[in-house]
Amino acid sequence: MPSTAAAAAAANQPDELIRRLRSGDGAVKLKALRELKNQIIGNRTKKLSYIKLGTVPDVVGVLASSVSIDPDPGSGSSLIVESAAIIGSFACGVDAGVKAVLEAGAFPHLFRILSNPNEKVVDTTARSLRMIFQSRLAPKYDFSKNENADCLFSLLNSDNENVTGLGASIITHSCKTIADQKILSSAGVLQRLITLLNGSLYQREASLEALTAMLSSNSAVISNFVDLDNGRALSSLINLMEDKSPRTRLLAITCLIVIGRTCSSYLQDIELKNKLILILVELLEEPDRVGDEVPFALANLIVDREDLQRLAFEANALDKLCNFLQRETLQPKRFEGLLLAIAELCSRLESCRSKFFSLKVLNLVINSLKHDAADVRTVACICLRNVTRSVKKLSAGYFMNEMVVDPLIQLLHDSSNSVQVAALSVISNIVVDFANRKSIFLRCGGIKELVRLSQSMDPTLRLNAVLALKNFVFLADNSSKECVLAELTVSTLVSLICDPEPKVQEQALAFVRNILESGIDSIEPVFTEDGIIINAVGRQVRNALDLNVCLEGIYALGNVATGNELHKEAVMHQILEPQVNGPSQSVLMNFLQGNNSQLRVGAIWCLINLTYPDGPGTSSRIARLRDAGVIGQLKKLADDPCLDAKFRVKTALAQCANNNSCAK
Amino acid sequence: MSLFWIVLGQPGGLEEMATSKKLITREEWEKKLSDVKIRKEDMNKLVMDFLVMEGYVEAAEKFRVESGTEPDIDLATITDRMAAKKAVQCGNVEDAIEKVNDFNPEILDTNPQLFFHLQQQRLIELIRDGKVEEALEFAQEELAPRGEENQSFLEELERTVALLAFEDVSNCPVGDLLDMSQRLKTASEVDAAILASQSHEKDPKLPSLLKMLIWAQSQLDEKAAYPRINNLSTATLEDPRDL
Incomplete structure (x- = not known):
């Protein structure tokens, strides 16, 4: 019967369906709604095409008119159920759908319908609202308004589990600030959520998510929670770690991680820590969403916690993670999570790093630097950054080869800023290279790219690029240093020393300090172009408010002071100038009289180099320093509480005294 | 988990018989079994769970009325x-x-x-x-x-x-x-x-209990001869063969 098939196909056409949606006949409308619902549920493509056709406002229109008129309770409620279900489906997993639903004004209607006596109507509406609240685009629910708070409590206290679930979802979505957490906690919401932990699976999971939102980074609310029911709240959470449902296990663990990261005392028990890790490692096997989220939870648990990293390592977490990484057809989210968890495991412990190298996944991580998803490229860099912290491998020059260096240099052109920054952080590690294979990096064009990014408008990029350059010239041979300086140019270096960001200044000065570290030949290049570099360094030492900038500067000057007479005189000139914002004496005196022992030590080192015997100008320098009150100040430091300072002062004073006796 | 122990019949003191299997007579066994108390409501819940999961609506409804067991x-x-x-x-x-x-x-x-x-x-x-x-x-x-x-x-x-x-x-x-x-x-x-x-598990509990029964019996077979259940549908205890 080709004719009926064709007719049916025509009736399924979108514009025909939309026409019937607008029909005045309730039965026609209902049928069209049902067709629309069955077409879009589960089908992203269809959702997008109907959203484009402007169908959402039509559906919201049907909902609104069915609520306000409701001529016949029977068919009226079917229209509400169908239209509410469609609105929920449009909002499920499609940002454009959430936007369209909100713009069409569905929100207030849906909230109003929650008080409808028909259970099916309430079920569907609560589900649809929850779909909307699961999107980041949903408006923030303002708990500080009294009517909103009342509404939330009535939702949480409902007998209908979809409605209580909606209440919990609203908290999960909107409880973001300490103020929100405080309002909800003092209104007794914690207590209610804990009761819901004993409800159905669905209520339990919704409540766990809401609890996590309420406890996150808020030690006051956490201690409220822990004190509830004589600590029974916490123990029921711990029990849920062993629930039958994998998702419940993960959510309970996520909540415990949030508690432990804020108040570590609740996560001290070694058995509990072990259990957390074992269950997480076991959950890695789960398919779908749970399995996707597990590595992120694991990473979150162990970040900056060496004790937990060690436990995870002992639980074979690294083997498992690397094993999963090698599976085929991993979704990008899962891949990203695995890389991140591996990265955190290798962030501190050398034992983890050696294990990582023995598991032969390095190539896989390097290949994922070319992954389509920017998030994956970023975490691949973070993972490499952490494994390249291995001094053992670094000193063997293990990473300094084209296979590693080339893809990293390419990432310096990446369209994503965070990828570029992450790539720079790996490069910063591998260019340290104690095996003197730095020329490979030069040959691959890496320095050129670092210099380019050191002039970026983005301060983070500038900072990380200069940091990488600084590490490159660390213990480099003079010809490599000259290449870098030539590429960077003197004027760029000066502007980096005077960068608006103190952190960039600090790294630029540290770069100069590293350049100057290999004897007199390395000092000469800093004196080109009328010494504008040393002038810039001196200016920062005198002007900067940031301690680290002053420190790097004074040490750079100290290195210059190891040079010839001309160099030493230049340093004398810089440090005997007064500080701009300080008392009207020299910056050197300020440092020597100051409270900061690091600055005192830096200044004393400078003096040791300036008064080093055997120089023709040494006596005259000592005389000038004495006239400036410096030697007198040094004597006062003979009993410096900082042992390093005390020891260096001894050396400096001995040199001065020695010179005196020789002169006489 | 409690049912698992029922099946094992709390085999205290069986370990020392590792070399020669212990013989447990029907009388001893039945006495042990009668010492284990199982709540009727728990049994009913198991039955209800089975009926609900397998989709026997009418049977479940009748069972609800007759036994007073509320389905979840x-x-x-x-x-x-x-x-x-x-x-x-x-x-x-x-x-x-x-x-x-x-x-x-x-x-x-x-x-x-x-x-x-x-x-x-x-x-x-x-x-x-x-x-x-x-x-x-x-x-x-x-x-x-x-x-x-x-x-x-x-x-x-x-x-x-x-x-x-x-x-x-x-x-x-x-x-x-x-x-x-x-x-x-x-x-x-x-x-x-x-x-x-519906926040429900996807498998009924009864079949997994039977699996546990079979596992527990085979564990016990290593250590003792006892009245076994060989036919699950009749669940009759069969006398142990002489050692």
Whole structure:
């Protein structure tokens, strides 16, 4: 019967369906709604095409008119159920759908319908609202308004589990600030959520998510929670770690991680820590969403916690993670999570790093630097950054080869800023290279790219690029240093020393300090172009408010002071100038009289180099320093509480005294 | 877990008999068994769980009235679940999708794998009915976009479309897709998803208890001769053979 098939196909056409949606006949409308619902549920493509056709406002229109008129309770409620279900489906997993639903004004209607006596109507509406609240685009629910708070409590206290679930979802979505957490906690919401932990699976999971939102980074609310029911709240959470449902296990663990990261005392028990890790490692096997989220939870648990990293390592977490990484057809989210968890495991412990190298996944991580998803490229860099912290491998020059260096240099052109920054952080590690294979990096064009990014408008990029350059010239041979300086140019270096960001200044000065570290030949290049570099360094030492900038500067000057007479005189000139914002004496005196022992030590080192015997100008320098009150100040430091300072002062004073006796 | 210990009969002191098996007579065994108290309500709950999960609505209703055991889900929803399951078993996939969506529109929206398998089953049914053109159009319109979203769906789709390439599908490498077992597989996925949406487990408890019984008996066989249950349907204790 080709004719009926064709007719049916025509009736399924979108514009025909939309026409019937607008029909005045309730039965026609209902049928069209049902067709629309069955077409879009589960089908992203269809959702997008109907959203484009402007169908959402039509559906919201049907909902609104069915609520306000409701001529016949029977068919009226079917229209509400169908239209509410469609609105929920449009909002499920499609940002454009959430936007369209909100713009069409569905929100207030849906909230109003929650008080409808028909259970099916309430079920569907609560589900649809929850779909909307699961999107980041949903408006923030303002708990500080009294009517909103009342509404939330009535939702949480409902007998209908979809409605209580909606209440919990609203908290999960909107409880973001300490103020929100405080309002909800003092209104007794914690207590209610804990009761819901004993409800159905669905209520339990919704409540766990809401609890996590309420406890996150808020030690006051956490201690409220822990004190509830004589600590029974916490123990029921711990029990849920062993629930039958994998998702419940993960959510309970996520909540415990949030508690432990804020108040570590609740996560001290070694058995509990072990259990957390074992269950997480076991959950890695789960398919779908749970399995996707597990590595992120694991990473979150162990970040900056060496004790937990060690436990995870002992639980074979690294083997498992690397094993999963090698599976085929991993979704990008899962891949990203695995890389991140591996990265955190290798962030501190050398034992983890050696294990990582023995598991032969390095190539896989390097290949994922070319992954389509920017998030994956970023975490691949973070993972490499952490494994390249291995001094053992670094000193063997293990990473300094084209296979590693080339893809990293390419990432310096990446369209994503965070990828570029992450790539720079790996490069910063591998260019340290104690095996003197730095020329490979030069040959691959890496320095050129670092210099380019050191002039970026983005301060983070500038900072990380200069940091990488600084590490490159660390213990480099003079010809490599000259290449870098030539590429960077003197004027760029000066502007980096005077960068608006103190952190960039600090790294630029540290770069100069590293350049100057290999004897007199390395000092000469800093004196080109009328010494504008040393002038810039001196200016920062005198002007900067940031301690680290002053420190790097004074040490750079100290290195210059190891040079010839001309160099030493230049340093004398810089440090005997007064500080701009300080008392009207020299910056050197300020440092020597100051409270900061690091600055005192830096200044004393400078003096040791300036008064080093055997120089023709040494006596005259000592005389000038004495006239400036410096030697007198040094004597006062003979009993410096900082042992390093005390020891260096001894050396400096001995040199001065020695010179005196020789002169006489 | 308590039932597991019942079956083992709390075998205290059996360890020292490691070399020669201990003989437990029927009297001793029955005495041990009668020492274990099982609450009637727990037994009833197990029965109710079985009836609900397997979809025996009328039996469950009668049992509820007679034993006073409250089921943990609304009995009316069993009918809906069974109807959706049955529709897939009969090859009416479109009908099944509508039923699932009426029951709870969230299920197929949040379960892409189930949604794909239902659409795949629809394609299989079209191919089975020889509607080649319609099948191709359906694969292109409805299934191809899902394949783009997920690599493993794409592979399954390719396997399914391959059915069209064979004259004699009953004898081709992907012929298993046309088997009844494929429908049953999809149907049980529907069943499990609906149960999950009701916060329910997907398998009844009774069969897993029986599995535990078999395991526990085989463990005990190593150590003792005792009145065994060999026929699970009658559950009669059979006297141990003499050692």
